Amino acid sequence: MSAPAVSLSQLTPLSFLERSATVHPTKPAVVHGDLTWTYSDLAQRVEQVARALHATGVQAGDRVAYLMPNVPDMLVAHFAVPLAGAVLVAINTRLAPEEVRYILDHSGSTVLVVDTELASTLAPVVDALETVRTVVVAADPTVASPAPAALPGAISFDELLDLADGTDPLTWRVDDENAPISINYTSGTTGRPKGVVYTHRGAYLNALGENVHSDHSVDSVYLWTLPMFHCNGWCTTWSLVAAGGTQVCLREVRGDQVWSLIDRHAVTHLNGAPTVVTTILNAPEAHLLDRPLVVTVAGAPPSPTTLAEAETMGFAIVHVYGLTETYGPYTVNERQPAWQSLPGDERAHLQSRQGVAMVQADPVRVVEPELVDGVLVDVPADGVTMGEIVMRGNTVMREYHRDGEATAKAFAGGWFHSGDLGVMHPDGYVELRDRAKDVIVSGGENISTVEVEHAIASHPGVLEVAVVGVPDERWGERPKAFVVARSGHDVGEVALLEHVRSRLARYKAPREIQVVGELPKTSTGKVQKFELREKEWSGEQSRIRG
Amino acid sequence: MSAPAVSLSQLTPLSFLERSATVHPTKPAVVHGDLTWTYSDLAQRVEQVARALHATGVQAGDRVAYLMPNVPDMLVAHFAVPLAGAVLVAINTRLAPEEVRYILDHSGSTVLVVDTELASTLAPVVDALETVRTVVVAADPTVASPAPAALPGAISFDELLDLADGTDPLTWRVDDENAPISINYTSGTTGRPKGVVYTHRGAYLNALGENVHSDHSVDSVYLWTLPMFHCNGWCTTWSLVAAGGTQVCLREVRGDQVWSLIDRHAVTHLNGAPTVVTTILNAPEAHLLDRPLVVTVAGAPPSPTTLAEAETMGFAIVHVYGLTETYGPYTVNERQPAWQSLPGDERAHLQSRQGVAMVQADPVRVVEPELVDGVLVDVPADGVTMGEIVMRGNTVMREYHRDGEATAKAFAGGWFHSGDLGVMHPDGYVELRDRAKDVIVSGGENISTVEVEHAIASHPGVLEVAVVGVPDERWGERPKAFVVARSGHDVGEVALLEHVRSRLARYKAPREIQVVGELPKTSTGKVQKFELREKEWSGEQSRIRG
Known part of the structure; x- marks a missing residue:
């Protein structure tokens, strides 16, 4: 039974910005260093970027990739790309060049916007990109700008903005709420990351759910300690705009900066993996707060110690759980x-x-x-x-x-x-x-053991390798590799690590590489990772921390 | 573009009770006098009523009518009827028997559940009902039970419950979110009320919207000063269950009872028309509150005086506006x-x-x-x-x-x-x-002027009649009738009022009936109501108060 159009509006987070720009035009929407954009500023920037993307040739359903830290234009992307009718591919900023290339090609992105500081990541692969037609290098006014990386044919973000045609009509409404709004790549059990497709409807509903459980409101001041590229920041990019709150940007999670921003902007909310909470708690600048700070934590259960410390500090911990495949949080420890x-x-x-x-x-x-x-x-x-x-x-x-x-x-x-x-x-x-899956979750990010194994196995001195997750005090879990050397080769841990780091994001490199005589195997020759893991996790209550 | 079933769940408020019964099984969901039902109790009652409705022959899409004040079983109906796959018709308890009959027949309701105290309303028409197969009379344990009205063939609510077959499978999910969940009758410009169809999707989304703007949470204690039959209580029946809050029932809005319940249950939220707020503020029991009480007001803009008084008392006023056709509130004075x-x-x-x-x-x-x-x-x-x-x-x-x-x-x-x-x-x-429409809004309820005119015109002594809304200190607006007597007839105001009250709900009866020599008319003979209204509203800033 269908409803008439007058009674049916397709769900999309775009409607949140349309509303907040009307209701809260002069209210700060985004803060970054000394820069403040009101909701009116934000909506105008979003419209300008959407039109500029159209001007580069972006059409409905095209993928547009962003490789950026948590800066205002990364938030803009979460509205501008869908407003242009396109699909946002927000890429993990810690990936190695080859990994970024794979994602750009696999997603078929036609435009890539990259932060100046990250442009060098792209230099080695930019010539090989199969579908990217336009590369845009975005400078961040809050950092001393390094010389832009020599990316052939790249334009600056200002040049992109100049392309916008003010007469290009836009609509904050979509034709189909089940159409994709974003694709988020995550490592799984196979060697290559998989592109997880989010829809407008899913993003809308998850955003409202976040507002309910993390208690976002028009008075919220949210600090970006969670990467926006991670599940679109658990959809908080959208939920805070629905609430009409203020988002405070942050390029890098450092304890001193976090505390300085918490105090300066009277931050009420932040999200992150337990490692983030630990970093904040252990910073020398840590101090008692005179108001509740809602800290929504996922990626691993916070330890009882962390919970107790956080609550003493005045943090109200909301513990959630989910995966990239569930738009971030799906359950909450109510x-x-x-x-x-x-x-x-x-x-x-x-x-x-x-x-x-x-x-x-x-x-x-x-x-x-x-x-x-x-x-x-x-x-x-x-x-x-x-x-x-x-x-x-x-x-x-x-x-x-x-x-x-x-x-x-x-x-x-x-x-x-x-x-x-x-x-x-x-x-x-x-x-x-x-x-059940052979995946390691480290600091909230998935690492495929197969992916790490492939990187190690590509070293000429390696005969066999098995990677398992092991408990890590700081990151929850980290990979550990067991390596059998090829006869006549001498494989050292340092050389192997260097080899891996040239191929994979640094956080995926094993914490330890142990050279062994042989790997435990079944009668049919399959490596028994279970046995390797059991040894490493003895003494732990569960077999999972990530 | 459609999404696979695993990624698409039809929106329905039923999911709110499914969740709260799991997450808050021992928390009070409904309170009425000395009776308290936990969320587990509520869900069980809902399941039992849904099964009992099935046992009476109710099938998917059938209409089930309730004529009840704000008692727990009226809240149960908001979940049990849709859980049975049926559509809830919650009828205004102040209507006259003939009006109730019209709604029952027009909606094609097959079951009617009526409160003991209201059963007498039904007695004159019960024999004439065209589609109702089962009449259930529900006693309220909190009131001294009058002798049940002699309704031929009626069964008691306990007898209804006894019909439930425990093996009858139920699901909290629906096949189509755009299917009707309820029909709410409201008077319009024509003489007969119209049945406004709500969908599962609309009710779900409006409920979440109420939670955002009236700030409902798991700690909310909501007092039912708004009739549940009115737009399904602005969908608050569903939104409070989504939040996991507690709903306090109330048969009748009397200042003393309201204050006694506010104090006894530490009420945090209530809704109503401005007349309700005035009643509460002017009660002798009114006193300063040491916590905020969110009062969501619609039906008419609260006067500056009311706003000031309410805020002095510690009320946080949320002013909303909407119509029955918009599930209650659609806008909010943010x-x-x-x-x-x-x-x-x-x-x-x-x-x-x-x-x-x-x-x-x-x-x-x-x-x-x-x-x-x-x-x-x-x-x-x-x-x-x-x-x-x-x-x-x-x-x-x-x-x-x-x-x-x-x-x-x-x-x-x-x-x-x-x-x-x-x-x-x-x-x-x-x-x-x-x-624009010829409708009067009195105490939050629509009154059709045509409906009142028809009732007056049916008196043999009336030649012509015109009804307009006039400002009323207490109810916002009330009808006023201008009557031209039939030659040779002497029509008195008292006799006419009595005549009207036998045909219409009492609140629809004119505040005043003025006998005039003639009505102002256009050259083509159409009554110029505008002229009548202008005189009555002179000195008012706008031409609307209801």
Whole structure:
């Protein structure tokens, strides 16, 4: 049964900026250093960039890539690219040039906007790009501008803006809420990152969900300690604009800068992985706050110590869990009043669980590994029986871009398979225990073990390699490599690390490379990673920290 | 472009109760007198009623009518009826028997649930009902039960519950978010009320919008001073369950009871027409509150005096505007920080404007009366030029039930025509000034002048009659009738009033009936109501108060 057009508006986060530019025209929308843009400024910039993208030839459905830290124009991109009818590909700024090239080619991006400081990342691969027609180098006025990297044919951001044709008509409405708004690349079990497709509808609903659970309002001042390239900043790019709050930009998460901005702008909200919270807590500038600061944490359960320290400091911790495939957070550890009267340890454990589905999400399930008659079967909600965490609904990705096979596999049985293993507690809260997929989560970012193995194996001295995630105090998890040397070769850890770093983002490099005589294998010759992991995780309560 | 089922969940407020029953099973969901239902209790009751409705023969798409004050089972109906796949028809409890009969027949309701105290309303018409197969009389344990009205064939609510088959499978998900969830009857320009069809999608989105603008949260305690039958309580029936808050029921808005409940349950939120706020403020029990009480007001702009008094008492007033056709509130007078420094009068005027579209709504427009090339044209945003207020999008009704002609007329040019005349201010805020449609809004409820005229004209002594809305201190507006007596008949005001009250709800009866020699008419003989209204409204700033 369809509704008449007058009763049906396609959901899109673009409507949030349309509204806030009307209702809060003079209110600060974005702050960066000494720069402040009101909502009116932001909307005008967004319109100008959208028109400029059209002028470069961008058409409906085209992909436009941004390689940028958390600066105002990165926020602008989250509205300008969809306003131009295109799809935003926000690329992880820590990737190696070859990784960036792969994403640009795989996404088929036609335009790439790159921050001056990151342009050098692109230099080695820019000539090889298959689909990019326009490269734009954006200077950040808050940093001493280095000489622009010599990118052949690149134009400056000002030159891009000059292309905008003021008569080019734009609309804040979309024809189809299920059309893509962005593609976010994430490493999975295979060697190459996969492009996770978000829709306008999913982004709209997840943004409203974030507002509910992290309590964003018109009075919110949000500090960008989470990368905007990570799940579009868990859709907070959009949710803060829906709320009419202020977003404070930040190129780099350093304790001193974070505290300086918290104090200067009376920050009320920030998001991040537990490592970010630890960095903030341990900064020499850390001090007691006289107002609540809502800190939404995901990527790993915050440790009881971190939770206690954060709360002493005046942080209100909101613990959420999700994946790139679920627009960032999908579950939230919603606090129960009864927990307050429990002993600290017990309370901390309850709060470290991944929790319940957010208000916009379908119920989360924990299911048995095998389908029964094509149907997923829940494990008992006993807090003991392990199963895989699965999700579905409006805030599950539409698909992996150009990878129908991986999409079909991820959606087996009609639910998205997280690859995370956990238990369902009798109170309906899920808790992560292990990972079914061979993925390491380090500081909130996925690392594919296969990807790291391939990089190591490409060294001539390596005969065999196996990479597993090991617990890491700071990053949750980090890769560790077990290497068997090729006969007659002497492979040193330092040389191998250097080799890997030339191919992969630095955060993906193993913390340790251990040369071994042989790898544990099954009778059929398959490496038993399980055995390697067990040794490394002995003494840990679960087999997952990332 | 469609999304796979795993990435697309149909929006429905049912999901809110599914979630809150999981996350807050032991938290109070509904309070009524000494009765408290937790979210677990509420969900169980909802399931039982849905199954019982099935047992009476209710099938997908059937209409189920409720004639009830604000009691827990009225809230249950907002979930149980859609959970049974049916459509809720919540009927205004102040209507006359003949009006209730019309709605039951027009909606084609097959089941009617009626409160014991209201059953007598039904007695005169119950035999004539065309489609109702099952009548259920519900006793309220908090009131001394009168002898149940003799309704032939009626069963008690307990007997209904007993019908529920525990094995009847239910799902909290729906197949189509654009399917109807409820039909709310409202008087328009024609003599008979029209059935406004709400969808699951619209109700879901409006509920989330209410949560944003009235700041509902898990800590909210909401008092039911707004009738649940009125636009499904502005969708607050659903929004509070989404938030996981507590709803406090109330059969009747009496100042003493309201204050007793505010104090007893530490109420944080209530909604109502300005008359409700006035009643609460003027109660002898009124006292200063030591916490903010959010009072969301619609139906008429609160007067500067009311605003000032309410704020002194600790009320945080949220002024909203909408119609039954827009799921209740569509715009909100979002406060601007800059207003705080203005003189009281100026600030009060700014706050009395109807405001800007809510976050889930499309932008509101003020348009010229005539379409240009089939397109609506905005009046200048000068705060002076009058036009009609029009709306569109997900929180505009799907249609008038069984009235394609009225629907087409209301949706002319692709927007819903409110029938309200107003101006657009340069800051994007709309302000009501007059009404294009011949409708009176009294205490938040629509009264059709035609309906009142028909009732008066049915008296044998009446030759001609014209009814207009006149300003009323308490109710905003009330009807006033001008009557020309039939020659040789002596029509007295008292006798005419009695005649009208036997046919219409009491609140629709004119405040005054003035017998005149003749009515002002055009050369073609059409009554010039405008002239009658002008006299009555002389001295008023606008021509609208309701």
